[in-house]
Amino acid sequence: MTRYQTDGESLSTTPLDAINQRLAALYPTLSPQLKQAAGFVMEHPLDMAFQSIRKTASAAQVTPSTLVRLAKRLGFDSYEPFREAFQSSVQAPPVELSGRASKLRDQASQPDDPLFVNVGEAAFDNIGRLFTADNQSRVREAARHLLAARKIAVVGFRDTFACAYHFAYVGRIAMPNVTLIRGLEGGLLTELDHFNEQDLVVVFGFEPYCAETVKALEVTRRNGVQAIAITDTLRSPLVPGSLMTFTVANATPHFFPSILSAITLSEAILAECVAFGPDQLVDNVKSFETRMRNMGAYVDTG
Template sequence: MNRSNRLQERVAEHYADLSIKLRAAADFVLENEMDVAARSLRAISAASGVSPATLSRLARALGFESYEELRELCRDSVGGRTHSFSERAQQLRDGLDADSSVFERQASACISNITNLVDTLDTDRVQNAVNALADAQSVVLFGAFGSTGIVEYMAYLANYFSPTWTLAGRMGASLGTSLASLGPEDVLFVVTKAPYAARAVRAVEAAQEIGAKTIVISDSHACPAIKFATFPFIVPSDSPQFFSSYAATLTLMESMVAMLVAQSGEGTSERIREVERHNQRLGDFWVD
C-alpha cells in the first residue's frame, strides 16, 4: 500500500471505537499531516486545542507504541506525496482564478480526485476484491441517495458478463430479500458517501454477520460502514460544488469491471456476444 494511505486506513479501521474526543483528534491529524510531521507535540496541541495526553492516547488507540511513531508515519506519508500534492494544488489554483468557470473548477477537482486515487490506491486490495467478485456465487449491489445511479450503472455493465449480479432495493424490491439470500460464498457491494445512508450501513453489518464478503466504497474514514467491510475503499470525492464528486469512484468501479472481464474465461466473451445478439434482434440500438 502506498505510504500516503496508511494512516487513513488505520484511522478508518479504529474510528468507530474511538471516543468523541479521540475522533476529533484523529480528524485533525488526518487533515494536517504535514503539520504533524513537521511540528512538535506541544505545537500541535496548541493548534488543535487537543491536549498532548489526548494525542498520545490517540496514537495508542490506533495501535502505535507512541505519538512519535504516529508522527513518523506522517513524515513518511508527506515525504512520499509532496510532489503530487503540489501538482494537484497547482491544478486547483489554475481553476480558481477570478475568471474561472464552474466547469473549470469542477474539472480541476475531478482531476485532483483521480490523481489522488492513483497515488494512494492499494492495488493488492483491488485485486483481492476483484477475485472475490469473480469467485462469488452471487453479487448484490446497493447504493442510496446520490450513489443510487452509480450502482445501477455498475449493475448494467455487470449484467453483460454475469447473470448472478443483482441490484438490491430498487423498483419496489426489498433490500431485506436480497440480504436473506446472501451466504458465505456471496458478495455485497455497497457505495455510500456523506450523508451516509443508514440502510447501507446496516446492510453491510448484516452481510458481515451472515459471513458474506463485503466491498464498501466511501469518501471518508468516518464512514460507519467501513468497519464492517472486507474490502474497504476510501475514494477522494472533493468538489467545489454542494455535492460529492463521483469521478474517482467511477474510475475505480469501471476498472474493477474491466479487471473482471480481462481475467475471465471465454464464457464471459460468449455471454457478452449473446447479449449483443439479443439486443440487435430486439432492435434496441438505433441503426441508420
C-alpha cells in the same frame, strides 16, 4: 491535540503519510518484532484507528508491549496518542449541502466566473488520486473476490444509486450473478434474504450516509456476506467489518459530492474481472451484445 515528535522536532497532528514516512525511515534500524509491527501499522490504518491494542497486536502477531515500544520510537508518549493520530486522520467533517449551494451562488457574482474550471480541476484531481500503485494491486484483489463469489449484491441508495446501478448493469453483462438491490416498496429484506457467506456485497456510500444503505449492509453482514465498501473516508459507517475498503476522493465545487471517482473505480474493477476471469465472461458479453442487436436495442447509424 496529539503531538508527534521526530528527530527532536515537534509537529502538530500529522496525516498518515507522515507517520508512514517516519516508519519507513526507521524500518532498517528496527528489531524483527518492531519491523513486524511497523509493517502491520503501515498496511492497516483502519485497524489501528478502531481496534483495541490487544486486538491489533494479535492481528499483527506481536505483543501489545511491542506496539507501545513502536509508538515511543516514533516520539509518542504512549500508545493512545499514537492511535489517536490514526483516528484523526480518518475523520471527515460533515457535508453541508445547503452551504455548498450558497457558495455556488456567491461564485456567480465573481467577474471571471471560475466555477466551470473549478469543477474540471476537482474532477481531474479526484481521478488522479485514484490511480495509485497501491490501488492497482487492490483493484485486482477485489476482482479476485468478485470472481470467487457465488452471487454479488450491489447496494447504493439516494446519491450513490447511480454508482450501484452502473456497477450492476455493466457487471451483469459479463457476470450474470450480479444483482442490483433496489429496496423498493419495503422489499429490502426480501431482496437480501438470498445472500449468505458464499456471496459478496459491493456497497457505495458518501457523507451524508444513507440510512437505507447502512441498514442493507447490516442485514447482509448478519447473513455472513462479506463486503467491498466504496466510500469517502475510513470514518464511514460502511467500513468497519468490510473485507475491503476503497476510499475515493469526491471533492467538488458542486453542492453534492462527486461520484466520478466511484464510477471510474467500478469500471476498473469490472475490467479486471473480465481480464482475469474465465473465458465465459467474454462469451457472456458477446451473447449480450448479440441479443441487444437482435432486439433492436441499438440504433443503426450506418
